[in-house]
Amino acid sequence: MAHVIRLIEGGAELSDQELELVSSHIQETGRCSMLLPTSAARDCIRRSLAKARVGLGVEVLVASAWIDAAWSLFGDGRVLVAPIERQLLMDEVAYAPRPGGIEPLHADLGTVRLLGRMAANLLPYSLTSGGTSGAYGVVKRLFQDYQTALSECGLIEESEAAHILAERFKHEGLPPSFKRVIVRDPESIPAYLFELLMAIAREGELVWLLDADRAAAREALIHASTVAGVPAQVQGESASHATxxxxxxxxxxxxxxxxxPHAEARVLSEEIDKLAASGVREIVVVAPAPAELMEAMSDRLAVRSIASSAKKSMRFECTECGRMLAALVNLATRLDAVETGEAEPATIWPTPELADWAASPLSGASIRAARQLDKTLRSKRSLQPAALMSLLQSTQSRLENERKRGQCPHYLAEVPVVVSDVFALIRSRRLVAALRLMLQVAQALPASAFGTQDGSCRKLIEITAITRALEVLGDIAPQIGASQQAAVRSLNGLGISSEGEVCPSDARAHVRFMxxxxxxxxxxxxxxxxxxxxxxxxxxxxxxxxxxxxxxxxxxxxxxxxxxxxxxxxxxxxxxxxxxxxxxxxxxxxxxxxxxxxxxxxxxxxxxxxxxxxxxxxxxxxxxxxxxxxxxDPAGGAKLRTADVACEAPLHLSASAIPYLVVKKAGVGGSPGPARPLSASQIESYVSCPLCWFVSNRIRPAGIDAGFGAMEKGNFVHDVLYHFQVAVSEWPQKRVTQANLDEALKLLRETFHQVRLEHERGKTASSAALIPLSTAERLEVDAILPELERVVRYESAALAPFIPRYLEFSFNDLSITYAGRSLGGRIDRVDVDPSGRAVVIDYKHRAHPAQFKLLDPTVARGRGKVVAADDPNWLPEHTQTLIYAQALRRAGLGLTPRGALYLTTKGARPGFAGAVDAVLVEQEPNDGHVPGVTSGFPDEAAGGTLTFEDLLDRVEAGIAQRLDELEAGVIEPAPEPRPFCVHMHPFGFTRRNELS
Known part of the structure; x- marks a missing residue:
């Protein structure tokens, strides 16, 4: 029996003292074992022994390989469980139902991994220690089930194998090949390995080799061995040891x-470049994350003609195959739930997973096809699972036809397109077949498809990952009886590694990251x-x-x-x-x-x-x-030209940009023609806030996804009221009255449901359909019907002599000029009475009609100051109906505009608001005029002098002045920003050096 802690001269290779120790062991017993903490240290010691010609009879191993070799010789026939097998079996055990339907632990991927690590180190001790209740009992029952599953598969944990070997050696004695063991540079010793080493120390000879810097750990080692009943002796204390x-x-x-941190890659590259210039050829860069540092520096080194390499290792879920498989399996599960009614469509739309899958190299598609698919998916909320599969299939068929006709880049000509086939196989739970298709694509793709610098390495990683996944799903999981669900979850525990290298053709040095x-x-x-x-x-x-x-x-x-x-x-x-x-x-x-x-x-x-x-x-x-x-810059700014440029003042356009502010029609010979017609809404937007108009109409920060908000609800309300008024126009009365109100409400409900179906199918003329995808959204649509019923009741007693004659009336083809410019766009409604008087009506799906109220600006208000009359730049906040009312005077329809109103359709109290001729002002409740509008033009009772026609002329003159500013390039924000301006003004319109 010998148990020795020996202090040595630390070094990567064996010292003469260590070589002498190994030689003496070989001479005494013919062989010995040396345990190292890492595979790199193992390889170095093997080379050192071979160089010293004492390699025969010495097993140099890491601890796990040593236990595996011992168990294969002296075990009971079971095989040590592999990490992926442990993950599979523990997954099955953790997710298995318990008596009474109680889950002992929250089963998720993290829990399964934690239980696997605990079982790998502590399985034999957990089964023999602790009670049967509380935390001990929960884990103990889990490990008992896990050990049963292992035995049924002929497997055993490394910790249990070491425990059994230790007990066997204790009672039956040590085999000759295990009488001499040397442990060099230990970092951590799990309990099962320490137990086995102590069993060897009792009957054979165990030597710990510690260099001077690790010598401080010998006290802990002495204490642990003393507690185990095998005290250790310390040898070789000397001040000459290397530190x-x-x-x-x-x-x-x-x-x-x-x-x-931004300069780190540059500085390291410059230092390496200096070393290479001085004749250095082999350079090592040590880093805690060598693969990540290599990726950050490989471009910089390549432009300097320096090669670089590193061992890359990643988990399966971090590979392209792992990410796509997890996303598509999850999406397939949600699609099935939507089809069976267990989930709502909101759980799948807008399915970004499909666009990501199409953009992946493993799909065989192209980025262009992926962008087109993504645009289609995000713009249609009405796509159901069957429609999604049809869209995928059409995308694949189109790409296949393009490649047959040679309408694709040459490097994709022989690459199969599987963007639809793979997802269809995943939906049918044929994952092995889906992975095989991915493997065909990965093998057919050129390395550059995975990256311009390290594409060959990434391609190898993907092929390795798919191959390993096929092995797990097709071989390992069926052999041990694990379900496909457990196998898919356990794939995330797979480790994939390869050697990544970037090697320029004229490399003058080589950098290894480790x-x-x-x-x-x-x-x-x-x-x-x-x-x-x-x-x-x-x-x-x-x-x-x-x-x-x-x-x-x-x-x-x-x-x-x-x-x-x-x-x-x-x-x-x-x-x-x-x-x-x-x-x-x-x-x-x-x-x-x-x-x-x-x-x-x-x-x-x-x-x-x-x-x-x-x-x-x-x-x-x-x-x-x-x-x-x-x-x-990877090249460090070499050969780049720099120049000082003059920046325009904030919110100021250059002279060359101003002509593009107002869009022109194409003229003769390609020269710019006249300006395109402006709609009243565009004019109103500019007048209200030039900056907001510029952002929304020229920068146009459009949303990616089809929405379910105010715009879509407004479109829906417009469609319902349009179809409703079209149907009412066929009645003898041609409008809603108190007499036909019940019939009108019945028609409204029918129209509402008809338009709702059209919107949900996505077959509507509206630019943005209202498509609910969840119960909450459906309730929001349901709430619109009572609001529209209140609107119909309100209109039945308003504007009694008027009937809706023009619905969705367009000004685009009338060649009408407003404020000196061509006018386009459309208005929701124009109501006309028998004498030719007209009222322009615009629907607003908002509450509180008072926000659209317009008072006579010539009436003194406040402290007697006629503010609006004194302001030559005065314009009302809302001008859209006023613009179209003025345009009707020139439309040649024989109409005399007498009102420009907004009809609010949201909330408990709908209503008209805006500007009307004094003759249409409500004098008494329910007098058939405009309910709620108690002052008109002119407001003679308050001393006003501005008639309705004068109002239209004054607004046009003010707008003409503002449109002149538009053509001059004015895009400054409004002096008093509106609530909507908060969405536009934070776009960085203030210089940083002007911030206080």
Whole structure:
């Protein structure tokens, strides 16, 4: 029996002392095993042994491979469970119904993963420790079911296998091949591995090799082994052992501090470029996230003729295949629920998943087709599941025909289009067939379809991911009896890895990106230069694991033996600093993107302290963010021309832009012709606020999705009232009266339901149909009918001699000039009486008609000051009906306009408001005039002098002046912004240097 903790000279390769120890073990027993924490360290030690010619008889393994080998020799025939198999079986156990229908835990992906980690480390101890109630009981019952599932499949957990082996070795003795075990550079020892190692220490010889920087952990190791009944002896204490401080003294590193994250890639690229110019060929960049740093820097290195590579690993859900499969499976489930009535259409519209799928390279479609599909899906709220599938199929058929006729880029000519077939297979739960189609597309696509720089790597990752998914769904899951649902959920636990490389044809140097643990396994002098990046406290945290798995292990009394994180960092950094042939560079960013301080990692501080303690000259270089173009341009701004440009004043258009403010018709020979007609609504919008008009009519920040808001409801109300008035015009009375009110209300309800069906089918002339997709939206549509019934009742007693003669009356073809410009657009209604008097009516689906009230501006108000009359620029807030009333005077229809009204249709009290001739003003309630309008033009009772015709002329003159300003390029905001202006004015119309 021998249990020894031996302090050694730390290094990536074995020292003479370690080689002597290995040789003595081989001479005594013929073989021994050496356990390493990482595969990189394992490979380095294997090379070291081979170089020293003592490799025969030595098994150099990571701990999990060592347990697997031992179990295959001395186990009971079961096989160690693979991570994906663990995920599948634990998923089945977690989602399985319990007696009484009670779920022991909330079953989701995170819970399943947590339970899998707990089972991997603690399964045997959980089954033999704790009670049967509370948290112990819940997890214990779950693990009992999980162990049963494992046994039925002929599988066993690594922790249980190690526990069984430890018990067997304790009672039956050690096999000769396990009498000598060496553990080098341990970082953490789970309870099951420690138990097995202690069983070996009792009967054989167990040696822990710790370098000087890890020596602080020996007390914890001594205590744990003493508690286990196998006390350890410490050998080799000496001040000559290599430490991080000694490594810093022998080869002092250089320090670079970058004042902002935006400049990090540029600064690192420039330093690497300098190294390459000095003749360096092999460069290593150490980073906590090497693949991400490589992606950020590969373009910059490529333009400098420097190759780069890194090991890329990602979970299945982060691959293109994983994202698309999860999204499409989820969408298929929701579509099925809508078809069966279990869910509302609102749960699927606007189905952005289908547009994302069409844009994915794995669909075989194109970006152009994806954009067209997305536009169609988002513009139609009426698409049902069957229509969606039909739309997908038509998209696929169109693309296939284009490729047959050669109407596509050459690199897509041989790529199959599966945008519809894959989703159809997923809906029918044939996931294996769907993945096979994706695999065909991935194999047929050129590497550039996955990226211009690292496309070949991304293509390999996608092919690997699909192949692994096919293996899980088609082979592993059926073998262990897992359901397809569990298999799909468990795919997210798959790990996909590959070697990513960007290699220019004229590469003059090669940069390898790797983690600190990998760089620590590099032999001394194996690379020309080394840069350690991102050395901040967030990247190299010293926090201990405090997960539920750790807590549960402590509850069971079998915690994982954790070595100090900083001790492991010291040991690894000492080897990292010693690996290159020239001084290493240590780089960190001093500030975050929000200009907050970013603190250095503890290991950075220790290296600086070690250099200061040795009175070494510390070379620290601070680099600012510099020019913006250099920080963001991969070429660092090389060969770019810069120039100073003069910016226009805020809210001011240049002389070259003003002609485009008013849209012109095409003239002869392509020259601009006359201005296009302006509608009354456009004129009113400009008069109210030029800036809002400019944003909404020239910038046009249109919404992406078809909406269910005020515009759609207003269109619906307009359609109902239009069809209703068309039907009423066929009655003898040609309008709604008190006598036919009941019949009119019945007609309104029929019209309402007819228009509602048209809108829901999307077959309406309205620019935006009102299509409810949920119960709440359907209730909103239901609430419109009572409002329109109140409107019909209100109109039955209004404007008694008038009848609606012109509905949706268009001015586009009448060649009418207003304010010196051509006028277009349409008005909702024109009511005419037998004498030819006309009232212009515009529907507004709003409440409170008082907002459209217009008073005679020549009447003194307030403190006796006639404000509007004294203001030559006075214009009413709402001018649309006034504009069309003036246009009717010139339309040649023999009409005399006597009113310009708005009819509000929303709320409990609909009503007319606007401007009317004094003869139409209500004198007494229910006198047949305009209800609620008690003052007209002129308002003689209050001393007014402006007639209705004068009002129309004055408004036209004021609008003519404002339209002159429009043609001159005025787009300044209104002095007193309206409530709607809040949606337009925050578009960055104020210079930053003008903000207080």
């Amino acid at each position: 991080l401080a000694q490594a810093v003294r022998s080869c002092p590193p250089e320090f670079i501090e970058i004042e902002g 983690r600190m643990s990998e760089a620590a396994a590099l032999p001394v002098g194996s690379v020309d230069a080394l840069i350690s990046a991102d050395m901040n406290i967030d990247s190299y945290s010293l926090a201990r694991d405090e997960s539920p798995c750790t807590t549960y292990a402590q509850m069971l009394g079998v915690p994982t033996l954790e070595f100090e994180r900083i001790a492991c960092m010291r040991s690894q950094m000492a080897r990292v600093v010693a690996a290159p042939t020239r001084p290493a560079m240590l780089v960190r960013v001093t500030h975050t993107g929000q200009a907050r301080p970013a603190y250095p990692a503890a290991i950075w501080t220790e290296i600086v302290s070690a250099a200061e303690a040795s009175a070494l000259e510390i070379k620290t270089k601070s680099v600012g963010e510099g020019e913006l173009v250099c920080d963001f």
